[in-house]
Amino acid sequence: KQWYQRRVRADEVYEHFVSWDRRQFSAVGEVQSVGSPNRCLEMRERTLGTWFCRGTTPPNIGDSHIMGFCKNGAVRWGGDASDHICWDTFSVEERTEIKIYGCHVLSTLERGHSDTQRFLFHKETSTIRHESTGRCLEYMNHNSTFLMKCNNSNPNQRWHIKMSPWF
Numbered sequence: 001k002q003w004y005q006r007r008v009r010a011d012e013v014y015e016h017f018v019s020w021d022r023r024q025f026s027a028v029g030e031v032q033s034v035g036s037p038n039r040c041l042e043m044r045e046r047t048l049g050t051w052f053c054r055g056t057t058p059p060n061i062g063d064s065h066i067m068g069f070c071k072n073g074a075v076r077w078g079g080d081a082s083d084h085i086c087w088d089t090f091s092v093e094e095r096t097e098i099k100i101y102g103c104h105v106l107s108t109l110e111r112g113h114s115d116t117q118r119f120l121f122h123k124e125t126s127t128i129r130h131e132s133t134g135r136c137l138e139y140m141n142h143n144s145t146f147l148m149k150c151n152n153s154n155p156n157q158r159w160h161i162k163m164s165p166w167f
Helices: 002-018
Strands: 025-033 041-042 047-052 068-072 076-077 084-090 099-102 119-122 128-130 137-140 144-149 161-165
Touching: 047 099, 047 144
Parallel strands: none
Antiparallel strands: 025 041, 025 068, 025 161, 041 047, 068 076, 076 084, 084 099, 119 128, 128 137, 137 144
């Protein structure tokens, strides 16, 4: 029974991800902290936080920790109705949390979106930068992430995307 429950859940998640339009994404997967490799980004009660990494293949895959980095800068959450749920921030202050809100566009291929939802993963530095504030995503402690002044030598501001094999 336990194998069946895990298998059905993994199949549902798989079907969800293959339904995404791949042309919109530059990367889809689990986002791991370089400074704390056992911690990965995850949606926690409408806020972006961290939790223990679980992997991107069955039976460990879940939908709250798989992120889709759109080519235009939106970062979509891998859960239900993810086509409409993106990372967002409304503050320019340092130590700002990332919230999970509705995406501001109908089609990310056709239009841009609100600057509050534009985050880019920079491969050269392994940082995730919020484009309108210029701040970088930083893992702070147990479950918390904040936008902070970028510091390329800070391992808590560096991230590794473990790509989903389904994408």
